[in-house]
Amino acid sequence: xxxNIALLPGDGIGPEIIAEATKVLDRTAAKFGHRIRYTEALVxxxxxxxxxxxxxxxxxxxxxxADAVLFGAIGDPKYDNNPKAKVRPExxxxxxxxxxxxxxxxxxxxxxxxxxDRSPLKADVVRGTDFICVRELTSGIYFGRQGRDRHDTRxxxxxxxxxxxxxxxxxxxxxxxxxxxRHLTVVDKANVLETSRMxxxxxxxxxxxxxxxxxxxxxxxNAAMQIIRRPTDFDVIVTENMFGDILTxxxxxxSGSLGMLSxxxxxxKCALFEPxxxxxxxxxxxxxANPMAAVLSAALLLEHLGLxxxxxxxxxxxxxxxxxxxxTEDLTAPGQRSYxxxxxxxxxxx
Amino acid sequence: xxxNIALLPGDGIGPEIIAEATKVLDRTAAKFGHRIRYTEALVxxxxxxxxxxxxxxxxxxxxxxADAVLFGAIGDPKYDNNPKAKVRPExxxxxxxxxxxxxxxxxxxxxxxxxxDRSPLKADVVRGTDFICVRELTSGIYFGRQGRDRHDTRxxxxxxxxxxxxxxxxxxxxxxxxxxxRHLTVVDKANVLETSRMxxxxxxxxxxxxxxxxxxxxxxxNAAMQIIRRPTDFDVIVTENMFGDILTxxxxxxSGSLGMLSxxxxxxKCALFEPxxxxxxxxxxxxxANPMAAVLSAALLLEHLGLxxxxxxxxxxxxxxxxxxxxTEDLTAPGQRSYxxxxxxxxxxx
Ligand SMILES: CC(C)[C@H](C(=O)O)[C@@H](O)C(=O)O
Ligand SMILES: CC(C)[C@H](C(=O)O)[C@@H](O)C(=O)O
Numbered sequence: 001x002x003x004n005i006a007l008l009p010g011d012g013i014g015p016e017i018i019a020e021a022t023k024v025l026d027r028t029a030a031k032f033g034h035r036i037r038y039t040e041a042l043v044x045x046x047x048x049x050x051x052x053x054x055x056x057x058x059x060x061x062x063x064x065x066a067d068a069v070l071f072g073a074i075g076d077p078k079y080d081n082n083p084k085a086k087v088r089p090e091x092x093x094x095x096x097x098x099x100x101x102x103x104x105x106x107x108x109x110x111x112x113x114x115x116x117d118r119s120p121l122k123a124d125v126v127r128g129t130d131f132i133c134v135r136e137l138t139s140g141i142y143f144g145r146q147g148r149d150r151h152d153t154r155x156x157x158x159x160x161x162x163x164x165x166x167x168x169x170x171x172x173x174x175x176x177x178x179x180x181x182r183h184l185t186v187v188d189k190a191n192v193l194e195t196s197r198m199x200x201x202x203x204x205x206x207x208x209x210x211x212x213x214x215x216x217x218x219x220x221x222n223a224a225m226q227i228i229r230r231p232t233d234f235d236v237i238v239t240e241n242m243f244g245d246i247l248t249x250x251x252x253x254x255s256g257s258l259g260m261l262s263x264x265x266x267x268x269k270c271a272l273f274e275p276x277x278x279x280x281x282x283x284x285x286x287x288x289a290n291p292m293a294a295v296l297s298a299a300l301l302l303e304h305l306g307l308x309x310x311x312x313x314x315x316x317x318x319x320x321x322x323x324x325x326x327x328t329e330d331l332t333a334p335g336q337r338s339y340x341x342x343x344x345x346x347x348x349x350x
Numbered sequence: 351x352x353x354n355i356a357l358l359p360g361d362g363i364g365p366e367i368i369a370e371a372t373k374v375l376d377r378t379a380a381k382f383g384h385r386i387r388y389t390e391a392l393v394x395x396x397x398x399x400x401x402x403x404x405x406x407x408x409x410x411x412x413x414x415x416a417d418a419v420l421f422g423a424i425g426d427p428k429y430d431n432n433p434k435a436k437v438r439p440e441x442x443x444x445x446x447x448x449x450x451x452x453x454x455x456x457x458x459x460x461x462x463x464x465x466x467d468r469s470p471l472k473a474d475v476v477r478g479t480d481f482i483c484v485r486e487l488t489s490g491i492y493f494g495r496q497g498r499d500r501h502d503t504r505x506x507x508x509x510x511x512x513x514x515x516x517x518x519x520x521x522x523x524x525x526x527x528x529x530x531x532r533h534l535t536v537v538d539k540a541n542v543l544e545t546s547r548m549x550x551x552x553x554x555x556x557x558x559x560x561x562x563x564x565x566x567x568x569x570x571x572n573a574a575m576q577i578i579r580r581p582t583d584f585d586v587i588v589t590e591n592m593f594g595d596i597l598t599x600x601x602x603x604x605s606g607s608l609g610m611l612s613x614x615x616x617x618x619k620c621a622l623f624e625p626x627x628x629x630x631x632x633x634x635x636x637x638x639a640n641p642m643a644a645v646l647s648a649a650l651l652l653e654h655l656g657l658x659x660x661x662x663x664x665x666x667x668x669x670x671x672x673x674x675x676x677x678t679e680d681l682t683a684p685g686q687r688s689y690x691x692x693x694x695x696x697x698x699x700x
Contacts, residue, residue, distance in 0.1 A: 146544035155548035160506040191440040194496040198505040221599035249571035
């Protein structure tokens with residue numbers, strides 16, 4: 001098979017970890033007889049520095065024409081504490097999501113048995129955790145009207161949702177639940193927000209079409225508690241953009257190893273795969289970042305293209321690498337030897 | 351001293367736990383020579399059932415004239431899954447907050463050593479946790495314009511903040527940090543939201559007036575991670591209404607005993623004290639609910655009125671009750687005897 005991947009390394013540790021992911025992809029392609037063509041493109045602070053635009057048109061065209069996008073990370077501290085900065089790397093990310101129509105962000109939360117003790121939660125609380133968060137990614141308060149009044153004394157943001165937007169992402173979640181333990185939790189704040197009430201109505205209506213899936217509803221504040229108290233209770237969680245941003249990051253703590261978490265952002269025509277950890281600027285260029293989340297994102301990408309055996313091969317290589325203790329310093333136990341980013345990538349690929 | 355308390359038991363377990371709190375308050379007043387007068391009023395589902403209004407005018411007058419309000423809980427499942435219900439108990443809570451101007455909600459998060467093993471987090475992660483969340487309570491998306499379009503296909507909610515609203519709650523947080531470890535964390539989503547950028551600018555400006563307080567800024571998604579990963583790192587956290595709702599409930603998990611957490615909602619003229627747990631309808635009327643959070647809310651109330659010794663006496667009684675193992679079933683270890691709500695109240699009072 002000929003595979004055409006748009007490669008967006010982005011900022012911080014992005015380039016280093018993406019390099020390891022392509023190393024593993026190349027090895028897998030060679031083994032299974034595929035040909036991968038990468039087209040690299042700029043995004044984020046890297047793109048602002050080069051072109052003044054965090055998501056240049058050429059990047060958009062490259063993504064649209066690819067079979068899938070492999071993304072590193074964006075974000076640079078020089079923009080974070082400057083609330084007046086006119087152009088920010090994050091805008092590139094948001095524009096990209098919107099322009100590519102990536103309306104559903106999927107984040108699996110599972111626990112690797114060799115790493116169970118790294119979690120800040122007790123082993124018996126986290127063991128057996130296996131759920132997926134589906135976050136709406138192209139609407140809500142991220143994309144509503146925002147601004148200030150004339151006197152610059154009042155600011156506003158608007159959260160809006162249409163029934164179609166809600167239904168579209170709910171269907172992804174219902175179908176996903178149907179392939180798993182058939183339990184969907186819809187998270188909202190229907191006791192306060194009008195958009196949440198529309199989410200709840202739409203979910204109640206859509207549920208009729210998926211009678212084999214059990215649906216329950218949870219307020220977002222309660223969900224923030226239950227995800228930590230009883231993570232094994234969840235199968236699929238679906239929620240709106242802002243709640244999803246918060247809850248998925250909260251959930252990422254469960255496994256105790258942010259460096260192992262990958263995500264997929266799916267649209268009608270495009271799909272993008274990225275590690276959950278950010279650009280981690282403090283580690284950039286030091287060859288210490290954990291490449292496993294990027295490699296696992298590549299596995300998701302292969303699986304999305306229908307290459308299940310190839311994806312499994314990559315996951316198996318990760319399991320063996322973990323078992324062999326060939327890990328970066330974020331995953332080492334006290335006294336244990338740690339490996340460089342590139343050494344871990346070499347081991348996985350081998 | 352003559353103390354005039356408005357008593358709002360509310361729904362679910364509210365009446366039972368408030369009864370124990372007044373039991374302890376009466377005992378404390380007798381011991382220290384104070385006279386407490388309670389004026390009871392309706393709120394929440396109880397008020398809807400009686401008057402059709404979840405926050406009747408008479409309740410408002412009673413609260414306004416009191417020295418402080420002691421509140422139980424509101425919420426009834428019969429309203430939760432009916433997104434079209436026109437009158438909801440929660441509206442009573444929100445109207446009350448707005449009408450009484452309770453703009454700052456303070457929630458202490460500390461860990462009781464005898465209960466440290468009840469936390470879903472590891473003991474060495476939670477031990478020593480001692481922070482306070484300050485949540486803005488009368489603005490933001492909770493009180494912005496909301497509605498639907500004519501065709502009922504689009505819903506919207508608006509988040510707005512004025513600089514004055516932000517400054518007012520920030521000052522509470524800065525002052526509080528000044529009396530503690532002088533470390534304030536401002537949580538926002540300034541990389542996406544305009545209101546958050548106004549929060550960040552205002553905090554940066556206000557910080558100049560509190561040079562002894564160290565301020566840092568954290569995105570809400572990152573905060574949702576760090577609260578669980580390193581809870582001991584925080585001293586005072588301040589944030590807007592919706593983020594505060596989510597993060598305070600998340601933080602309540604740390605102690606492993608929601609039944610021990612109290613909160614204060616402070617305004618320019620009024621103050622209200624309530625347990626953090628909700629109305630817990632499944633337990634209502636069974637005499638099994640933990641009254642300690644309500645009793646600790648009463649302690650906060652006494653301290654707010656300047657009665658520090660009285661507040662300390664109540665806290666000491668709680669510590670002794672815990673040490674004696676006189677606790678409701680939510681706090682018992684396997685095999686340990688549990689006590690009824692009223693028995694725990696009796697023991698604390700004694
Ligand atoms: C960088 C930021 C805009 C982004 C978001 O909030 O969506 C990030 O936190 C994420 O979750 O991918
Ligand atoms: C009941 C609900 C409206 C309320 C809120 O969201 O503020 C509750 O969750 C709280 O935190 O007091």
